[in-house]
Amino acid sequence: MDTSIKKKRVRGRLSREMIEDAAFNVIETEGLSGFSMRKLAAALGCEAMSIYHHFPSVAHLHEALVDRLVGSLEMPDAGLPWRQRMRIAIEDFRRIGRDHPAYATFLVTYRMNSPICLAWLNGILSLFRDGGFDTELSARLFRAVGYYLMGAVLDENAGYAKGPSAVNTVGDEQLARDFPNVMAAGRFFGAAEFDKTFELGLDMLLDEMERLRDGAGAGQLSGKV
């Protein structure tokens, strides 16, 4: 005799959106590596295989998650000054990383080939073009700035400040003795310093881009930091 309480099976209870919501939740509570279809199912109150009716594989689910994050990005108002537009677009991406810290590693590792991601890339490249750069320089500057942005998102959400991932860690006294520069710099590596550090690097790149566009005008960075 089956004494177990039968879960009421309701058709159409699940939806892609619900599953995505729950997936973000599980990822942020369990961590990216702690995420699994079974845990996701548990969070949804269903069986793992039920999810496969809505997403044919975890890869498809992940793509949907990335698409939702990237799809939420809007291009900055074209009426604003170029530097401000560029800054806003960059900070917007950085923000979706901060909003989903556990997912950030996946986000920056993901190769953006879906239509939604390509649309965003296309818009950003257009923004570079608006800066007055030709195709080649737009592409290279996009890449260079993108490197900086991706590295920052990675570090800010999964980096040094999140604690050690090493197995053989080093205590504070050894740190002070053997690695004094790391010890001293550590004060500026914490989460409270992310914004200021990011702004410094971003301003450096923005300054250089404006300089490149204006044909290497006089230095403009004096006394800024």
Next chain:
Amino acid sequence: MDTSIKKKRVRGRLSREMIEDAAFNVIETEGLSGFSMRKLAAALGCEAMSIYHHFPSVAHLHEALVDRLVGSLEMPDAGLPWRQRMRIAIEDFRRIGRDHPAYATFLVTYRMNSPICLAWLNGILSLFRDGGFDTELSARLFRAVGYYLMGAVLDENAGYAKGPSAVNTVGDEQLARDFPNVMAAGRFFGAAEFDKTFELGLDMLLDEMERLRDGAGAGQLSGKV
């Protein structure tokens, strides 16, 4: 009756170094996600659990791998001009990524807290100090340049040029129609363009650092690209 051929069990046949070598091999041939203790054991001609005698867990093994890569880095000759020293140190790290492309994702994701990694970080921070920056600016510039470097290593080894990771990919005709900027820029995203793009961004950052140090001198980037 056991008709299987008995593998000769030899004491001391395995060593940490052998295992690390094989691990790099398996990772580069099978990919980072295709790596497993069982495949590593198969490559070594032993059983999975034998590896645990030398490394208590995969985490320990990974730490050893990162340590070996980072530990192979030497600080550039202190007699060279500062800009050249910085460039060499950065390119050296970039090179270990290129030498182990499948491992690059792990490398940039790894939080460097082992003594060997801390020693390297300490040396790099010292290099920034040698540039004439105080503790705070050294720390922030180290981070900013590090962001750029990590993002580059990530893209160059696991990024767009490595093909789609998306499930819903976009064909060339749709790319040309709907995402013309991506299409046009794609020509500069290939592996053959990595060096030139990386140099552009690196020069931008180095220029800005020298400008910061020299108190915003005259522009020097004119006509460089």
Next chain:
DNA sequence: AAATGAACCTTACACTGTAAGTTGTCAAGC
């Protein structure tokens, strides 16, 4: 009322890292 098909569940398989226990082999001491 019967048929259809979507939505969900059950079971099963090959894979993972690794804890626990066993066996084979070599070196040292007698």
Next chain:
DNA sequence: GCTTGACAACTTACAGTGTAAGGTTCATTT
């Protein structure tokens, strides 16, 4: 030469993973 002990490698087993295959239930359409 024999015994002993330690160590290195192996065997087994378990809980976890993604997901293929097939079964069940139920709202909708006819």
